Amino acid sequence: MEESRTAHIAMIPSVGMGHIIPFIELSKRILELENSKFSVTLIIPCNAPLTQSQKLFLSTLPDRISHIALPPVNLDDLDEEFVGAEARVCETITRSITKVQEAVSTLVKTKRLVAFVTDVFGTDAFDIAEEFNVSKYVFFTSAALSFSVMLHLAELDKNIPCEFKDWPEPIKLPGCIPLKGEDLLAPVQDKKKDDYKWFIFHGSRYKLADGVIINTFQDLEPGPIGALVENGNPKIYPIGPLTQMQSILGNKSGEESECKKFLNDQPNDSVLYVSFGSGGTLSSKQFQELAIGLEQSGQRFIWVVRMPNDKAANAAYFNSETEDSLGFLPDGFLARTKARGLVIRDWAPQAEILSHGSTGGYLTHCGWNSILEAVTCGIPLIVWPLYAEQRTNAVLLTEELKVALRPKESEDGVIGRDEIANVVKSLMDGEEGKEFSKRMKELMVGGQKALSPDGSSTKSLAELASIWTSMMLSS
Incomplete structure (x- = not known):
């Protein structure tokens, strides 16, 4: 496919196969859309060299999906008492931002970049999208219910003065089943930790995105999806269920x-x-x-x-x-x-x-x-x-x-x-x-219906593809 006719998407997953795999499945779905004229580059921040299994898996990707593994950042200065797993992921992306910017700068010299899709912990990279005048999206690889928690976390922080696990009342979010404080995301259960501060930071920035892509579907989460769509800020695109239903490791x-x-x-x-x-x-x-x-x-x-x-x-x-x-x-x-x-x-x-x-x-x-x-x-x-x-x-x-x-x-x-x-x-x-x-x-x-040619998730992804194609044509 000629580069001049191909719209290119830069994707920044967070470290770990649990996040990289959904990004790859999203990329494949975009490439499989009718009349698709897209290519994708995964820009992967790392805090350690890729394992042999990860390298093997990434080497099997389709031709129109490429990847760049960034140089590993050093996290040895982080205090384990206050920095949990999620904060380490956030730090990995933040400390890789300069390298992300360099990778994107190289991409735009040869490709028609139309969209920038970051992981849930990658909103620091929004500034890079704005620098290169491309639309910016978040890919939330978990449930719409969890996204609702993240989206409202800053508000909950102001209204609940104690630790969430100690709050006696049910926590009610639009369209969602009431949650006990102890059932909110584990990284927000200790307000003294860096994980909590990072979640407040990223959750507060989601509204800056041009849209949020969520790996869920209508029949699975009608309440949370309906409330998010009705709110309209940010615009929601449910495109699931995206799954990896083949073995990803060839040595087992x-x-x-x-x-x-x-x-x-x-x-x-x-x-x-x-x-x-x-x-x-x-x-x-x-x-x-x-x-x-x-x-x-x-x-x-x-x-x-x-x-x-x-x-x-x-x-x-x-x-x-x-x-x-x-x-x-x-x-x-x-x-x-x-x-x-x-x-x-x-x-x-x-x-x-x-x-x-x-x-x-x-x-x-x-x-x-x-x-x-x-x-x-x-x-x-x-x-x-x-x-x-x-x-x-x-x-x-x-x-x-x-x-x-x-x-x-x-x-x-x-x-x-x-x-x-x-x-x-x-x-x-x-x-x-x-x-x-x-x-x-x-x-x-x-x-199955959601992913069928006329299904809700297929239509949602096709709407995104249409927006990105129009950006390519107008550039």
């Missing part, structure tokens, strides 16, 4: 074939998939309780285990494992559950597992990418939120959509083995689980 064929063989031998809808995402970790005690609870349930399962960590629920994002996580399982667990369970260390082909006919439930940490994959496959859930916006997502799934069960914690914050066993049996073998499965399959159909 052993685990893939092992999972497929196990699933092929099980009855339909009989297997519970258990995974806490790419970053989620459990404490040592909770790890043991989960193992025994799964065993007590008597249900079939595939469990992706990761070495326990007693300090952080998202420790796997920042630490490569040096010990064998299987060694932390209860004595004899693997032998006792061999006939009906498969334990995989560190990674499993999640999309293939969820889409297999033998899978009937998913115990999840409530990461939005994982939720959308479950919706795409019509799989009901057990929700076990750990960090980020996952508690907010859990409320949406259990109280609003009613497609998930949530096990109760004991007074010491641990979910006990008996509770786990009962919840697993309820989802996999109870009437409640059957109702959840029915509703989840209705959402699956809703997602």
